[in-house]
Amino acid sequence: MRRTREEVDATLQIAKLNAAELLPAVHCLGFGPGAGAAAGDFCLLELEPSLCQQLEAGHSLVIRGDKDEQAVLCSKDKTYDLKIADTSNMLLFIPGCKTPDQLKTEETHCNIIHTEIFGFSNNYWELRRCRPKLKKLKKLLMENAYEGPDSQKEKDSNHSKYTTEDLLDQIQASEEEIMAQLQVLNACEIEGYWRILDFDYEMKLLNHITQLVDSESWSFGKVPLNTCLQELGPLEPEEMIEHCLKCYGKRYVEEGEVYFELSADKICRATAQMLLQNAVKFNLAEFEEVWQQSVPEGMITTLDQLKGLALVDRQSRPEIIFLLKVDDLPEDNQERFNSLFSLREKWTEEDIAPYIQDLCGEKQTIGTLLTKYSRSSIQNGVKVYNSRRPIS
C-alpha cells in the first residue's frame, strides 16, 4: 500500500510541478490506525512558552473543578481558565513530519518519508491566566477555627480538618497560590492540618506578647523569641506563641539569637478589628480616640492602616466608621461591584480601591476595572463612581 518514488514522481508530472524546484524529500501522508478515534481520546492544549518549558522539564499540570464549576488548569504556581476553542479549520497532528529547515540540515538518504497522521481535531483547549479561586479556602478553614489546645472542640475529633492534600483536592488554585493565601490568613499547620485561628484566640496570643513587651520594656523592633517562649510557655503552646510572632512581625537573627521586629501597622489593624467587630458602626472621633489608647504605647494609629478592613462615612453626621472586610465580599467581579454599590451609591476612587484591588488580574488595573464596571461623574468637584445599572 505504500507509495513508491515512481508513483510520487508520476503525480508530480500530472500536477505539472517541476521537481527541480522542490526539495528531494517527500512526505507521503496517510492516516494512522487511531486517526478516526473518538473525540476526547486525544486533544490539543495551547501553551504559553513558560508552561511549555515546565512540561519539557517533566512537571505535571492539574485540571481542577467540581461538576458545577468552570474547570481550571493549574501549574505549580499559576491558575488558568480552561476553555475549548473551536476552529472552522481542520488540525492534523503529524509525528515525524519535518520542516524544510530540518530537512536541509539533516542527512536523509531516502527521499520518501512515510508519515502517519496520528489524529485530527477541529478544536483545542485554550488557557487564559486567571485569579486563583481562593475564597473557598477561608470558608473551609473557618468550619473549625482553632481556639487553643484546651478548647472543647479540639477534644472532639469529628470536626473538619484539612491537610495540604485535602486543600488541593478542594480549591481551584495552584499549590503555591494556596500556600501564599494560607500565610495571608495567618493559618498554621497543627498536627499536619491547616488551621485558621479564631480571632479572639489570636488576639489573646497577641495580647500576651504585647503585655510582655511592655512589662520587659523591650523595643518593639527587638523582641527576643526565647524569652517569650520561656515567659509565655506556661500560658500557651510554644508553637502558637512563635506563630503569633511570625504573623505580626519579621524574624531576624542577631549575634546568634532570634528576634522579631513587630509590625505596628499589623498590630494597630488587628486592634481596630477587635474594637469594630462589636458594633454595627462607631462614631469616628470616639473610635479614633479609643483605638489610639488601645494599642501598645509608642504605636501610632492612622486610618490608612484600615484599608480593606473598615470604611469611613464622611457624609453622615456625625462621621462614622464601620467594619467592612474585603474578604467577606463576593469573589466574582460583577457581584463584587454590585455589593459595593448596594452599600454605598457613589464611591471615590480612594475609598473603593482597597475593595477591588484583589480583582486586578495580570492586565487589569483599578482604572480598567472602574471603567468596565462603573460609571463616573463629578460631585462637588470630586470624581465619583456609581453602578452602571440600577441596583435592586
Place this chain on the structure above:
Amino acid sequence: MVQIIISSAGAGGLAEWVLMELQGEIEARYSTGLAGNLLGDLHYTTEGIPVLIVGHHILYGKIIHLEKPFAVLVKHTSGEQDCDELGCKTGTQYLVTALIKNKILFKTRPKPIITNVPKKV
C-alpha cells in the same frame, strides 16, 4: 471536586510533531473511514514553501512557528493499578505525548489538477 493530572515524561520523552491546518473537511472516499488511507504527498519547494497534493488538488501553504506551542494530550482511563503515592484521584489522566512548535497552514484556494484533457476530434 475532581483533579485530572496531565503528566509529562520530560524533554527526553517528548517527541516534536507538526500541526497541519487545512480549511474544510476531509472525507474518506469509501465508508470504511479514514484510518489506514493515504492523504497525499507533502513537498517543499527549495524556498521552503509547503506544497500538498491531495486527490485532484494542489495546495500551497506556509510554515508558521507557533508563538504558543501545543501539547498533544492522550487520555488514559485507568483502573486501580494506576494509583501513585498520593492515592487514586480519578480514573482519568492525560499524558503529554508530544509538543507542537510549528504548523503548516494551507489557506489558499486549492488548484485543481486536470488529468483528462479530451482530444479534439
